[in-house]
Amino acid sequence: MKEIEFTWPKGFYADGLHSGLRKKKLDLGWLCSQVPASAAGVYTTNQFCAAPTALTKQTIEQGHQLQALVVNSAVANSFTGAQGEVDAQTEQELVAAKLGISPKLVGVASTGVIGEFLPMAKLKAGINALKLTANHKITEAILTTDTHPKTISFEFEQAGQKCVMTGFCKGSGMIHPKMATMLGFVVTDAKVDGKLLQELLSDQVATSFNQITVDGDTSTNDMVVTMANGLAVADSESLTKDSQDYQEFKQVFQAVLEYLAKEIARDGEGASKLVEVLVKGAASKRDANVAAKAVVGSNLVKAALFGQDVNWGRIISALGQTDVSIAVTKLDLAINQVAILKASQKQAYDEEGLQASLGQDQILIEVDLHTGQACGRAWGCDLTYKYVQINASYRS
Amino acid sequence: MKEIEFTWPKGFYADGLHSGLRKKKLDLGWLCSQVPASAAGVYTTNQFCAAPTALTKQTIEQGHQLQALVVNSAVANSFTGAQGEVDAQTEQELVAAKLGISPKLVGVASTGVIGEFLPMAKLKAGINALKLTANHKITEAILTTDTHPKTISFEFEQAGQKCVMTGFCKGSGMIHPKMATMLGFVVTDAKVDGKLLQELLSDQVATSFNQITVDGDTSTNDMVVTMANGLAVADSESLTKDSQDYQEFKQVFQAVLEYLAKEIARDGEGASKLVEVLVKGAASKRDANVAAKAVVGSNLVKAALFGQDVNWGRIISALGQTDVSIAVTKLDLAINQVAILKASQKQAYDEEGLQASLGQDQILIEVDLHTGQACGRAWGCDLTYKYVQINASYRS
Numbered sequence: 001m002k003e004i005e006f007t008w009p010k011g012f013y014a015d016g017l018h019s020g021l022r023k024k025k026l027d028l029g030w031l032c033s034q035v036p037a038s039a040a041g042v043y044t045t046n047q048f049c050a051a052p053t054a055l056t057k058q059t060i061e062q063g064h065q066l067q068a069l070v071v072n073s074a075v076a077n078s079f080t081g082a083q084g085e086v087d088a089q090t091e092q093e094l095v096a097a098k099l100g101i102s103p104k105l106v107g108v109a110s111t112g113v114i115g116e117f118l119p120m121a122k123l124k125a126g127i128n129a130l131k132l133t134a135n136h137k138i139t140e141a142i143l144t145t146d147t148h149p150k151t152i153s154f155e156f157e158q159a160g161q162k163c164v165m166t167g168f169c170k171g172s173g174m175i176h177p178k179m180a181t182m183l184g185f186v187v188t189d190a191k192v193d194g195k196l197l198q199e200l201l202s203d204q205v206a207t208s209f210n211q212i213t214v215d216g217d218t219s220t221n222d223m224v225v226t227m228a229n230g231l232a233v234a235d236s237e238s239l240t241k242d243s244q245d246y247q248e249f250k251q252v253f254q255a256v257l258e259y260l261a262k263e264i265a266r267d268g269e270g271a272s273k274l275v276e277v278l279v280k281g282a283a284s285k286r287d288a289n290v291a292a293k294a295v296v297g298s299n300l301v302k303a304a305l306f307g308q309d310v311n312w313g314r315i316i317s318a319l320g321q322t323d324v325s326i327a328v329t330k331l332d333l334a335i336n337q338v339a340i341l342k343a344s345q346k347q348a349y350d351e352e353g354l355q356a357s358l359g360q361d362q363i364l365i366e367v368d369l370h371t372g373q374a375c376g377r378a379w380g381c382d383l384t385y386k387y388v389q390i391n392a393s394y395r396s
Numbered sequence: 397m398k399e400i401e402f403t404w405p406k407g408f409y410a411d412g413l414h415s416g417l418r419k420k421k422l423d424l425g426w427l428c429s430q431v432p433a434s435a436a437g438v439y440t441t442n443q444f445c446a447a448p449t450a451l452t453k454q455t456i457e458q459g460h461q462l463q464a465l466v467v468n469s470a471v472a473n474s475f476t477g478a479q480g481e482v483d484a485q486t487e488q489e490l491v492a493a494k495l496g497i498s499p500k501l502v503g504v505a506s507t508g509v510i511g512e513f514l515p516m517a518k519l520k521a522g523i524n525a526l527k528l529t530a531n532h533k534i535t536e537a538i539l540t541t542d543t544h545p546k547t548i549s550f551e552f553e554q555a556g557q558k559c560v561m562t563g564f565c566k567g568s569g570m571i572h573p574k575m576a577t578m579l580g581f582v583v584t585d586a587k588v589d590g591k592l593l594q595e596l597l598s599d600q601v602a603t604s605f606n607q608i609t610v611d612g613d614t615s616t617n618d619m620v621v622t623m624a625n626g627l628a629v630a631d632s633e634s635l636t637k638d639s640q641d642y643q644e645f646k647q648v649f650q651a652v653l654e655y656l657a658k659e660i661a662r663d664g665e666g667a668s669k670l671v672e673v674l675v676k677g678a679a680s681k682r683d684a685n686v687a688a689k690a691v692v693g694s695n696l697v698k699a700a701l702f703g704q705d706v707n708w709g710r711i712i713s714a715l716g717q718t719d720v721s722i723a724v725t726k727l728d729l730a731i732n733q734v735a736i737l738k739a740s741q742k743q744a745y746d747e748e749g750l751q752a753s754l755g756q757d758q759i760l761i762e763v764d765l766h767t768g769q770a771c772g773r774a775w776g777c778d779l780t781y782k783y784v785q786i787n788a789s790y791r792s
Contacts, residue, residue, distance in 0.1 A: 311510075316474075383784055
């Protein structure tokens with residue numbers, strides 16, 4: 001596998017445009033495959049699951065196939081009741097009619113303000129104007145408070161043929177995924193069965209998207225959807241679990257999901273730096289993940305990192321308030337590879353040097369709990385004035 | 397019962413001074429009873445329970461009696477290992493020796509930065525200089541980022557005698573109590589058995605201190621301690637559960653705890669307003685409390701309230717991400733008594749008027765879940781630039 005310049009896999013077409021939902025920015029896009037693709041998805045666990053999210057879940061679960069996805073920003077079509085459901089279905093039907101395919105092959109995603117209805121006349125005109133192109137405008141059209149598109153492409157092999165896997169996503173606030181998150185899309189021209197794809201996605205989301213947090217709030221519209229159309233290896237069999245190719249596919253998939261998840265954390269609302277927490281020596285994988293996410297999710301830790309303050313007591317406090325098994329007298333803690341604690345004893349370190357290193361745009365916090373062998377990581381960002389500014393006036 | 401000007405109950409003496417732990421502000425205080433008092437406490441559930449908190453818990457659990465409490469700010473004596481334990485015991489012994497009482501009657505509390513040792517020479521000199529006075533300096537000496545002391549006194553009757561109950565507390569950041577919180581002290585000259593006092597405190601903390609949040613972080617030093625010396629009713633029996641006086645005592649106790657809890661939320665770091673969330677129609681008391689705390693704890697809701705933005709979708713999202721039983725199509729929501737949703741339908745309301753009302757220093761959010769009869773409340777504050785400022789430079 002190797003990373004390549006962003007590109008659509010074989011047989012995938014996309015487009016994005018300004019349909020009038022936002023003032024000026026692109027706000028509508030689609031992504032289409034030449035043929036029906038194997039598909040899998042993971043979705044928000046928020047009880048108020050939005051209409052498009054629920055519809056896409058239902059659509060994918062029917063046959064684990066999709067041929068097109070339509071996505072808008074600005075209006076989330078969330079908490080919009082029966083009208084919201086009708087609107088999402090209408091989007092699905094409009095796209096299906098335009099492409100001459102079954103509505104059961106069309107996914108729908110929305111992101112933006114909760115509680116407002118989609119302006120359907122604008123959306124209808126927008127869908128009408130979408131084309132089957134190779135441009136990357138959809139990666140812009142799905143953004144809200146994000147500062148830039150988040151995209152990645154890898155090249156790898158299946159059955160000796162070159163395949164491409166491409167992922168893109170949006171998300172900057174209301175980020176604290178429980179089973180899936182915000183909007184993430186991964187497409188490939190490799191050939192893999194829909195149910196296997198689902199198994200892989202569900203598994204890998206747990207250690208990528210589910211391990212990031214910006215503000216502790218789980219959105220109503222979260223979804224990650226993946227499509228594999230097999231066009232790069234048209235004459236070959238689908239991947240099977242015991243094959244060498246499957247191992248590479250899995251590696252590529254994990255790299256794409258982890259890259260996208262980290263990009264969301266790095267671009268968290270108002271963030272000035274990416275924070276990675278690595279927990280080692282945990283009693284279980286679950287413990288390691290919970291501990292890592294607790295540290296990266298603490299407002300106090302985040303504000304201290306913004307202020308370049310080596311206030312490591314807040315890391316201790318964040319760990320201690322979890323139910324994770326901790327050897328309280330054996331803890332190791334390092335920040336940017338400087339040892340702060342060994343066996344719970346404070347080490348001598350160059351405070352000024354460490355403080356300066358907290359000015360970098362990436363921070364690494366390492367914790368060893370000394371209660372087992374499991375590891376886990378989580379990603380987040382610092383808490384800045386800008387986060388407050390963005391969220392005190394989100395709708396203006 | 398009636399609220400009176402802040403005063404110490406009969407037989408309680410206190411003092412506060414500057415011992416040099418902070419630059420200029422008062423940083424050390426004590427509170428003493430003329431005779432041993434019944435005592436009860438609740439303590440942090442953070443796994444890294446600080447040395448003074450653990451020692452006070454152990455001391456109170458031995459006999460449910462205390463005669464004195466010594467408290468310092470600036471240094472939390474938390475995550476300080478064996479040395480921290482020795483230091484807390486030394487404080488206990490110094491106070492006991494000075495008062496000529498058993499160390500087993502002395503509670504110790506600390507608040508401030510985690511991971512630093514207490515400067516014992518300064519503390520020793522400070523304890524030496526403390527006097528048995530009627531001043532209120534201890535209510536100042538325990539503060540950290542608080543903007544003002546939080547105090548209250550009530551007068552009530554037991555056995556026909558006038559009694560006083562007085563409470564004070566500190567706390568502004570790292571506020572997300574799980575079983576107890578920050579430092580809270582309630583003293584009375586009523587007569588009540590220590591175990592009954594403990595039962596009452598544990599019960600009432602659940603709906604007062606445990607229902608506030610400033611930033612989702614549970615401190616390592618939280619404790620609420622209460623002492624009843626019985627001196628107002630020296631010749632009477634202790635309160636019994638079936639008496640009329642007990643009902644009044646309970647009412648006063650609850651009023652004091654709730655007042656102090658709300659004062660902490662109102663004075664949350666950087667806060668410009670107090671936010672109260674009232675959840676009705678819940679399937680259980682637990683559900684009501686969890687739902688109320690989820691709304692008041694959401695960074696997104698808090699930032700919107702700071703910005704006077706009626707972004708009610710964030711309230712929905714915060715509710716939906718809990719495991720609380722919700723009738724998703726029947727939800728009622730009101731903000732400052734303006735109906736926003738009825739049966740999950742958006743109501744017509746005066747947006748500008750409501751927006752203006754969010755400029756007040758107190759916000760009320762009411763939710764009816766329509767799944768049962770239980771109610772719960774929670775208190776918090778808005779998220780402001782000042783919160784970030786305070787926590788980006790806490791130690792400077």
